[in-house]
Amino acid sequence: RKEVEQDPGPFNVPEGATVAFNCTYSNSASQSFFWYRQDCRKEPKLLMSVYSSGNEDGRFTAQLNRASQYISLLIRDSKLSDSATYLCVVNHRGGGNKLTFGTGTQLKVEL
Amino acid sequence: EAGVAQSPRYKIIEKRQSVAFWCNPISGHATLYWYQQILGQGPKLLIQFQNNGVVDDSQLPKDRFSAERLKGVDSTLKIQPAKLEDSAVYLCASSPRGAGAGELFFGEGSRLTVL
Numbered sequence: 001r002k003e004v005e006q007d008p009g010p011f012n013v014p015e016g017a018t019v020a021f022n023c024t025y026s027n028s029a030s031q032s033f034f035w036y037r038q039d040c041r042k043e044p045k046l047l048m049s050v051y052s053s054g055n056e057d058g059r060f061t062a063q064l065n066r067a068s069q070y071i072s073l074l075i076r077d078s079k080l081s082d083s084a085t086y087l088c089v090v091n092h093r094g095g096g097n098k099l100t101f102g103t104g105t106q107l108k109v110e111l
Numbered sequence: 112e113a114g115v116a117q118s119p120r121y122k123i124i125e126k127r128q129s130v131a132f133w134c135n136p137i138s139g140h141a142t143l144y145w146y147q148q149i150l151g152q153g154p155k156l157l158i159q160f161q162n163n164g165v166v167d168d169s170q171l172p173k174d175r176f177s178a179e180r181l182k183g184v185d186s187t188l189k190i191q192p193a194k195l196e197d198s199a200v201y202l203c204a205s206s207p208r209g210a211g212a213g214e215l216f217f218g219e220g221s222r223l224t225v226l
Binding site: 100 | 144153154159202214215217219220
């Protein structure tokens with residue numbers, strides 16, 4: 001089983017739609033969680049951290065379910081500019097704070 | 112503030128040749144990472160440095176890959192000899208603290224094609 005698993009997509013949605021991505025992780029000792037965004041042929045950039053209580057940043061909401069070992073990202077009112085690959089990232093404290101990236105979920109927002 | 116600098120941006124070599132990539136992290140960032148990203152996959156950690164010491168190199172193919180960060184600032188990643196499966200983007204990232212404490216800042220990457 002992969003350490004971090006994501007549905008690769010692509011998710012094709014119309015502008016204005018709400019879309020949700022899930023990510024599962026295998027290491028129950030994982031400490032911190034993030035969503036990164038990667039535009040085509042660009043480097044990954046931090047979108048948001050994921051907190052146990054859930055957190056929101058504008059149109060983006062991230063949630064963590066430790067019992068089921070999954071993380072979610074919800075995007076409301078999708079914009080064309082949201083088209084990108086969304087990478088789920090998990091930190092395992094053992095071994096020097098190693099960040100493990102998922103394969104990414106590709107989102108395409110269409111007119 | 113200047114970002115993470117990497118060079119070269121693109122490199123095409125034949126299998127069994129060697130190649131080196133250079134990275135200069137954001138000034139003051141103690142932690143430096145090299146990731147390999149194969150097309151369609153997420154970045155995979157190759158090696159992590161804290162200042163000039165290696166924190167994690169468990170996924171570095173040490174028979175052909177080597178990396179150093181001699182003065183705790185810039186870093187070089189070398190592949191010798193290259194194989195076809197090494198074709199990927201090599202991403203350098205830095206962070207002011209450990210990975211779990213905050214975000215990683217990535218460079219634009221060095222895209223390697225092995226023919």
